[in-house]
Amino acid sequence: MCGRYAASRRPEDLAGIFEVEKWEPEETLEADYNVAPTKEVYAVLDRPLLKDADDPRPVRQLRTLKWGLVPSWSKTPEGGARMINARAETVHEKPSYRRAFASRRCILPADGYYEWVTGKQERDLEVEGKKKRPRKQPYFVTPADGSVFAMAGLYEFWRDRTLPDDHPRAWWVTCSVITTEAETSPLAVAPADGPHTLAEIHPRMPLMLTPDRWDAWLDPSRTDPEDLRGLLAPPEPGLMRAYPVTTAVSNVRNNGPELLKELAAPEEGTLF
Numbered sequence: 001m002c003g004r005y006a007a008s009r010r011p012e013d014l015a016g017i018f019e020v021e022k023w024e025p026e027e028t029l030e031a032d033y034n035v036a037p038t039k040e041v042y043a044v045l046d047r048p049l050l051k052d053a054d055d056p057r058p059v060r061q062l063r064t065l066k067w068g069l070v071p072s073w074s075k076t077p078e079g080g081a082r083m084i085n086a087r088a089e090t091v092h093e094k095p096s097y098r099r100a101f102a103s104r105r106c107i108l109p110a111d112g113y114y115e116w117v118t119g120k121q122e123r124d125l126e127v128e129g130k131k132k133r134p135r136k137q138p139y140f141v142t143p144a145d146g147s148v149f150a151m152a153g154l155y156e157f158w159r160d161r162t163l164p165d166d167h168p169r170a171w172w173v174t175c176s177v178i179t180t181e182a183e184t185s186p187l188a189v190a191p192a193d194g195p196h197t198l199a200e201i202h203p204r205m206p207l208m209l210t211p212d213r214w215d216a217w218l219d220p221s222r223t224d225p226e227d228l229r230g231l232l233a234p235p236e237p238g239l240m241r242a243y244p245v246t247t248a249v250s251n252v253r254n255n256g257p258e259l260l261k262e263l264a265a266p267e268e269g270t271l272f
Helices: 011-017 098-103 120-127 211-218 225-232
Strands: 005-007 032-035 040-047 059-067 085-087 105-110 112-117 137-143 149-159 171-181 204-206 240-244
Touching: 005 105, 011 040, 011 059, 040 149, 040 211, 098 105, 098 149, 098 225, 105 171, 105 211, 112 149, 112 204, 149 204, 149 211, 211 225
Parallel strands: 059 171, 085 171
Antiparallel strands: 005 032, 005 112, 040 059, 040 105, 105 149, 112 137, 137 240, 149 171, 171 204
């Protein structure tokens, strides 16, 4: 799954990486080293500009969205905090995601994501849905080459009918991260005393899109679900590294670059 991640890159840097044509300086977000559900996050998407109705051409934009998807048909936004992840295996058919999957796909840029390691037996119980997995030693997972972690995402519009049309919060734009099965192949860089594959950390992981898939994923003219499902294949293995970080990241109130500092070993009482 993806329940927490880090996003510290500046918008002008993201604009260059993703060849963004349009972004609003007033939407600039502070570097966030502990991104949690319901927070505002950056998203890259291709969509015509509302202010230019004469030009239907999709424009590559950097937008700020709220993490936690609210379907357009939802009566209230209350379920958004629970819809932070969409499974790659079923995203094309689930009522909450299938329309967004067909035409409202985005990329959620990150430095990497956090995940908490537990023992194998507890992970097996979680996969079977029999037990909520307690959080123990947090690990940070990030591209081994230091590049941006481009997570496949979906976005949706929701209209708050309790507000007038001209109210600035009349429309919500929300998003969800697509997840897939975690890699079982060896990490590019693994800790000496700890997990050596992503699957040993957690059975799920965010779906990372490599640059060769960015344009196809963002293209709103591609709407056939079967065609799009081909883009959900995981990238080639061996691109990621993982390392232990401070348990301070477990508290969403903590935020700062120190959360990404690699520990020499797991903290006491949280051994793998």
